Amino acid sequence: MTTRAHTPPAAFTSTATIAGAVMMLVIGAWCRLDPTGFAAWANWPDHEHFLHDAGVFQVGIGLLMLTALVQRDALTVVLTGFVVVNTLHGVNHAVDTGGGHPSDPWILFGAAALGAVALLVRVRSTRHADEQEVQR
Secondary structure, eight states: OOOOOOOOHHHHHHHHHHHHHHHHHHHHHHHHHOHHHHHHHHTOOOOHHHHHHHHHHHHHHHHHHHHHHHOOOHHHHHHHHHHHHHHHHHHHHHHOSSSSOTTHHHHHHHHHHHHHHHHHHHHHHHHHHHHHHHHO
Protein backbone atom coordinates (compact mmCIF):
# COMPACT_ATOMS: atom_id res chain seq x y z
CA MET A 1 0.00 0.00 0.00
CA THR A 2 1.36 3.40 -0.91
CA THR A 3 0.68 6.51 1.08
CA ARG A 4 0.36 9.94 -0.36
CA ALA A 5 2.56 12.61 1.03
CA HIS A 6 0.51 15.00 3.12
CA THR A 7 1.44 18.46 4.18
CA PRO A 8 0.81 18.65 7.89
CA PRO A 9 -1.94 21.17 8.66
CA ALA A 10 0.38 23.24 10.86
CA ALA A 11 2.99 23.52 8.11
CA PHE A 12 0.35 24.51 5.56
CA THR A 13 -1.18 27.08 7.89
CA SER A 14 2.22 28.58 8.72
CA THR A 15 3.21 28.74 5.07
CA ALA A 16 -0.08 30.36 4.06
CA THR A 17 0.24 32.85 6.93
CA ILE A 18 3.78 33.78 5.92
CA ALA A 19 2.75 34.17 2.27
CA GLY A 20 -0.18 36.39 3.23
CA ALA A 21 1.98 38.42 5.59
CA VAL A 22 4.63 38.99 2.92
CA MET A 23 1.94 40.11 0.48
CA MET A 24 0.54 42.57 3.03
CA LEU A 25 4.01 43.89 3.91
CA VAL A 26 5.01 44.37 0.26
CA ILE A 27 1.77 46.13 -0.68
CA GLY A 28 1.89 48.23 2.49
CA ALA A 29 5.50 49.25 1.92
CA TRP A 30 4.69 50.10 -1.69
CA CYS A 31 1.76 52.33 -0.62
CA ARG A 32 3.96 54.01 1.97
CA LEU A 33 7.12 54.44 -0.12
CA ASP A 34 5.67 55.03 -3.61
CA PRO A 35 2.03 56.09 -3.26
CA THR A 36 1.91 57.54 -6.78
CA GLY A 37 3.21 54.31 -8.32
CA PHE A 38 0.81 52.21 -6.29
CA ALA A 39 -2.12 54.48 -7.20
CA ALA A 40 -1.30 54.17 -10.90
CA TRP A 41 -1.00 50.38 -10.67
CA ALA A 42 -4.20 49.97 -8.64
CA ASN A 43 -6.11 52.59 -10.66
CA TRP A 44 -6.85 54.49 -7.45
CA PRO A 45 -6.88 58.22 -6.83
CA ASP A 46 -3.40 59.51 -6.03
CA HIS A 47 -3.98 60.87 -2.53
CA GLU A 48 -0.61 60.63 -0.80
CA HIS A 49 -1.81 60.76 2.80
CA PHE A 50 -4.62 58.26 2.24
CA LEU A 51 -2.22 55.82 0.57
CA HIS A 52 0.38 56.33 3.30
CA ASP A 53 -2.27 55.46 5.89
CA ALA A 54 -3.50 52.48 3.87
CA GLY A 55 0.10 51.27 3.63
CA VAL A 56 0.59 51.53 7.38
CA PHE A 57 -2.49 49.43 8.03
CA GLN A 58 -1.38 46.84 5.47
CA VAL A 59 2.04 46.66 7.15
CA GLY A 60 0.30 46.31 10.49
CA ILE A 61 -1.75 43.36 9.28
CA GLY A 62 1.37 41.67 7.91
CA LEU A 63 3.22 42.16 11.19
CA LEU A 64 0.24 40.86 13.17
CA MET A 65 0.21 37.72 11.03
CA LEU A 66 3.92 37.11 11.59
CA THR A 67 3.68 37.88 15.30
CA ALA A 68 0.85 35.35 15.66
CA LEU A 69 3.19 32.64 14.38
CA VAL A 70 5.62 33.12 17.25
CA GLN A 71 3.38 34.43 20.03
CA ARG A 72 0.45 32.35 21.20
CA ASP A 73 -1.10 34.97 23.49
CA ALA A 74 -3.76 36.79 21.48
CA LEU A 75 -3.70 39.93 23.61
CA THR A 76 0.07 40.25 23.18
CA VAL A 77 -0.32 39.90 19.40
CA VAL A 78 -3.08 42.52 19.26
CA LEU A 79 -1.25 44.99 21.49
CA THR A 80 1.91 44.58 19.40
CA GLY A 81 -0.03 45.46 16.25
CA PHE A 82 -1.77 48.35 18.00
CA VAL A 83 1.55 49.88 19.08
CA VAL A 84 3.22 49.47 15.69
CA VAL A 85 0.26 50.76 13.66
CA ASN A 86 -0.43 53.76 15.89
CA THR A 87 3.26 54.70 15.88
CA LEU A 88 3.53 54.50 12.08
CA HIS A 89 0.16 56.20 11.64
CA GLY A 90 1.37 58.99 13.95
CA VAL A 91 4.48 59.40 11.80
CA ASN A 92 2.25 59.75 8.73
CA HIS A 93 0.26 62.50 10.39
CA ALA A 94 3.43 64.24 11.56
CA VAL A 95 5.08 64.37 8.13
CA ASP A 96 2.20 64.40 5.63
CA THR A 97 0.30 67.46 4.61
CA GLY A 98 -3.27 67.21 3.47
CA GLY A 99 -4.56 64.75 6.02
CA GLY A 100 -5.97 65.13 9.49
CA HIS A 101 -5.49 67.71 12.21
CA PRO A 102 -2.40 69.13 13.94
CA SER A 103 -3.28 67.18 17.10
CA ASP A 104 -3.47 63.81 15.31
CA PRO A 105 0.19 62.79 15.72
CA TRP A 106 0.06 63.46 19.45
CA ILE A 107 -3.16 61.51 19.87
CA LEU A 108 -1.77 58.58 17.87
CA PHE A 109 1.60 58.62 19.66
CA GLY A 110 -0.22 58.81 22.99
CA ALA A 111 -2.35 55.79 22.05
CA ALA A 112 0.80 53.93 20.99
CA ALA A 113 2.50 54.78 24.30
CA LEU A 114 -0.52 53.58 26.27
CA GLY A 115 -0.56 50.39 24.21
CA ALA A 116 3.18 49.91 24.76
CA VAL A 117 2.73 50.12 28.54
CA ALA A 118 -0.19 47.67 28.36
CA LEU A 119 1.96 45.36 26.19
CA LEU A 120 4.82 45.48 28.68
CA VAL A 121 2.46 44.70 31.56
CA ARG A 122 0.90 41.83 29.60
CA VAL A 123 4.24 40.30 28.63
CA ARG A 124 5.52 40.54 32.20
CA SER A 125 2.34 39.03 33.66
CA THR A 126 2.25 36.13 31.21
CA ARG A 127 5.95 35.47 31.80
CA HIS A 128 5.35 35.49 35.56
CA ALA A 129 2.38 33.11 35.17
CA ASP A 130 4.49 30.79 33.00
CA GLU A 131 7.28 30.76 35.61
CA GLN A 132 4.81 29.87 38.37
CA GLU A 133 3.37 27.05 36.24
CA VAL A 134 6.86 25.62 35.73
CA GLN A 135 7.53 25.68 39.48
CA ARG A 136 4.42 23.55 40.20
